[in-house]
Amino acid sequence: MPELKSRLLQALIAIFGVLTIVFFIMRLSGDPTLLLVPDGATAEQIAALRHALGFDRPLLVQYGAYLLDLARLDLGESLVQHAPVAGIVAERIPYTMALAGGALLVALGVGLPAGLAMAVWRGTWLERALAGFVLAGQSLPTFWSGLLMILFFGVYLGWLPTSGSDDLASLVMPSVALGAITMSSFARMTRIAVLDELSRDYVAAGRARGLSYGAVILRHVLRNAAIPVVTIAALEVGNLLAGAVIVETVFAWPGIGQLAIQSIASRDFLVVQTIVLFVSMVYISMNLLADLAYGVIDPRIRRDR
Amino acid sequence: MRRISWGTALIFAGLLAFMVAAVGADVFASNDPLRQSLLLRLRPPGTATATAYFPLGTDDLGRDLLARILYGARASLMVAALSVSVSLLVGVTLGLMAGWFGGWVSIIAMRAVDTMLSIPAILLAVLTVAVLGPGFFNLVLVLGLTRWPRYTRVAYAQTLQVAALPYVRAAEMAGCGPGRILLRHVLPNIAGPLMVVATSEFGLMILFEASLSFLGLGIQPPYPSWGSIMSVGRQYVVRAWWLTAFPGACLFGVVLCVNLFGDWLRDRVDPRSQGR
Numbered sequence: 001m002p003e004l005k006s007r008l009l010q011a012l013i014a015i016f017g018v019l020t021i022v023f024f025i026m027r028l029s030g031d032p033t034l035l036l037v038p039d040g041a042t043a044e045q046i047a048a049l050r051h052a053l054g055f056d057r058p059l060l061v062q063y064g065a066y067l068l069d070l071a072r073l074d075l076g077e078s079l080v081q082h083a084p085v086a087g088i089v090a091e092r093i094p095y096t097m098a099l100a101g102g103a104l105l106v107a108l109g110v111g112l113p114a115g116l117a118m119a120v121w122r123g124t125w126l127e128r129a130l131a132g133f134v135l136a137g138q139s140l141p142t143f144w145s146g147l148l149m150i151l152f153f154g155v156y157l158g159w160l161p162t163s164g165s166d167d168l169a170s171l172v173m174p175s176v177a178l179g180a181i182t183m184s185s186f187a188r189m190t191r192i193a194v195l196d197e198l199s200r201d202y203v204a205a206g207r208a209r210g211l212s213y214g215a216v217i218l219r220h221v222l223r224n225a226a227i228p229v230v231t232i233a234a235l236e237v238g239n240l241l242a243g244a245v246i247v248e249t250v251f252a253w254p255g256i257g258q259l260a261i262q263s264i265a266s267r268d269f270l271v272v273q274t275i276v277l278f279v280s281m282v283y284i285s286m287n288l289l290a291d292l293a294y295g296v297i298d299p300r301i302r303r304d305r
Numbered sequence: 306m307r308r309i310s311w312g313t314a315l316i317f318a319g320l321l322a323f324m325v326a327a328v329g330a331d332v333f334a335s336n337d338p339l340r341q342s343l344l345l346r347l348r349p350p351g352t353a354t355a356t357a358y359f360p361l362g363t364d365d366l367g368r369d370l371l372a373r374i375l376y377g378a379r380a381s382l383m384v385a386a387l388s389v390s391v392s393l394l395v396g397v398t399l400g401l402m403a404g405w406f407g408g409w410v411s412i413i414a415m416r417a418v419d420t421m422l423s424i425p426a427i428l429l430a431v432l433t434v435a436v437l438g439p440g441f442f443n444l445v446l447v448l449g450l451t452r453w454p455r456y457t458r459v460a461y462a463q464t465l466q467v468a469a470l471p472y473v474r475a476a477e478m479a480g481c482g483p484g485r486i487l488l489r490h491v492l493p494n495i496a497g498p499l500m501v502v503a504t505s506e507f508g509l510m511i512l513f514e515a516s517l518s519f520l521g522l523g524i525q526p527p528y529p530s531w532g533s534i535m536s537v538g539r540q541y542v543v544r545a546w547w548l549t550a551f552p553g554a555c556l557f558g559v560v561l562c563v564n565l566f567g568d569w570l571r572d573r574v575d576p577r578s579q580g581r
Contacts, residue, residue, distance in 0.1 A: 013416055013419070014420050014423045017416065021420065021421070025429075025432055028433070029436050029437060029438075035436060135561065135564065135565070136561070138564060139508070139557060139560040139561040139564050140557060141516070141553065141556050141557060141560070143515075143519050143532075143535060143539075143553075144553030144556060147538065147539055147549045147553065148549070148553070150542055151546055155542065155543050162542075238425060239425065241425070242425030242426070242427050242428050243427070245427060245428065245431060246427070246516050246520065261431075261520055264431070264435040265521075269436070272431075272432055275428070276424065276428050276429070279424075279428055280423050280428075283423055283424070283425060287423070
């Protein structure tokens with residue numbers, strides 16, 4: 001499997017690159033010690049901490065130590081909360097996963113039928129209406145749509161809780177806000193994929209054999225059109241995790257996005273670093289997964305390679 | 306000259322309105338956007354006093370919302386235009402060089418592109434702004450230096466295609482150096498697709514500026530930004546809907562127009578993509 005090997009190598013290079021970029025960003029301000037000390041530390045405390053954390057060593061030595069620590073999955077200890085960073089972040093991950101899952105559900109549930117309808121009823125008023133809907137979803141700032149929903153469904157109608165994470169109902173609005181952009185890209189992709197398939201000979205062949213148009217679409221077109229859409233779905237998971245930073249802040253949802261912003265405010269930069277690394281790793285693995293899934297779902301690609 | 310449809314005209318009108326509002330903010334705003342008046346806190350749209358009129362109401366410190374939105378448009382336009390220029394410059398330079406020289410230059414450049422694209426943009430911007438400290442200059446720097454990979458990808462692929470064309474070979478044989486060939490002969494021919502990318506990036510930059518300001522990492526108070534007005538609006542969402550509704554509607558409208566303009570531009574540059 002030479003293909004698998006080269007893809008794995010690419011992913012490894014990307015992981016290494018991400019680690020390197022994050023290392024240097026953390027040192028952009030000159031002295032990373034200043035990012036980690038709590039407010040009000042004295043000069044002696046800062047100097048002692050700088051020595052204890054090894055920030056007085058040459059940059060290359062620090063870089064080596066940083067990579068070694070990460071290789072042992074040692075993410076360091078938060079100086080603000082006096083606890084291992086890994087635990088602090090891990091505690092919040094399930095919340096973000098639930099939110100990303102809800103958003104993906106919204107995006108797939110609305111985006112796929114919308115894309116299919118846009119392709120099947122091409123050139124009708126329905127396509128134009130749906131195209132406008134998709135375009136709006138793509139241009140909506142998540143924090144605005146989130147706030148509007150809070151205003152309407154939470155405050156005016158009082159149907160849904162405006163913030164927090166007490167029950168499933170509080171997941172509804174954040175999921176819709178976060179899922180809107182992804183929904184648009186699903187709809188666009190589905191439309192293009194279905195249009196591509198509709199022009200193929202097997203559609204005409206199926207119709208000639210006496211199958212109804214609906215049966216051809218359900219049984220044959222959808223199956224083929226699913227291939228590019230599945231790969232997009234994997235990539236979108238990474239985007240959803242990143243978008244969670246804003247949506248979680250709007251809805252006070254206690255996931256890693258909210259944690260990142262809180263940690264910046266409390267100057268807990270190791271936590272921020274860990275979150276960036278975590279999301280990037282998920283993103284890279286999803287990319288890899290998408291590429292591999294492509295070959296599994298579509299036998300033609302396997303043979304071509 | 307092709308006839309321009311009503312829809313297209315509307316897009317241009319929207320973009321023009323945004324630019325005019327941003328450039329002429331001081332002409333259109335009848336009140337100082339920074340002037341506080343604690344007696345006039347959170348007044349609804351249409352509030353008039355003996356000396357001033359607040360068509361869109363006031364914010365939590367009694368400042369004129371219309372003036373703040375107009376000046377916010379200026380901040381938005383400046384951040385987006387400057388950061389797109391920075392990233393365009395960086396990305397296109399890398400892409401042209403990677404496409405022309407090939408070999409290890411292209412390997413390093415394209416690996417760097419893959420790596421940059423592996424870190425979700427908003428997180429990368431959040432981390433970098435948090436480390437460097439917020440502010441207008443850092444915001445432009447961070448957005449400009451993190452959003453170049455898409456230009457590099459497009460410039461690289463296009464340069465590879467164009468470099469093989471006879472007229473480029475001819476220029477080379479006539480004795481042109483790489484700099485002259487790339488800038489005078491290659492760049493003009495790949496400008497179309499690059500402009501399409503730049504347009505979509507412009508819309509994204511406006512969204513990023515607003516998002517980062519909403520998170521408190523962008524334009525700093527007291528200076529207005531659509532994002533930071535809305536983050537105040539979030540605290541007063543029950544009492545003052547206008548603080549959320551108006552700046553958000555502006556942001557949505559502008560981004561929508563930019564995206565539609567991008568689609569229109571793409572159809573012009575690449576007729577095959579029409580209706581896609």
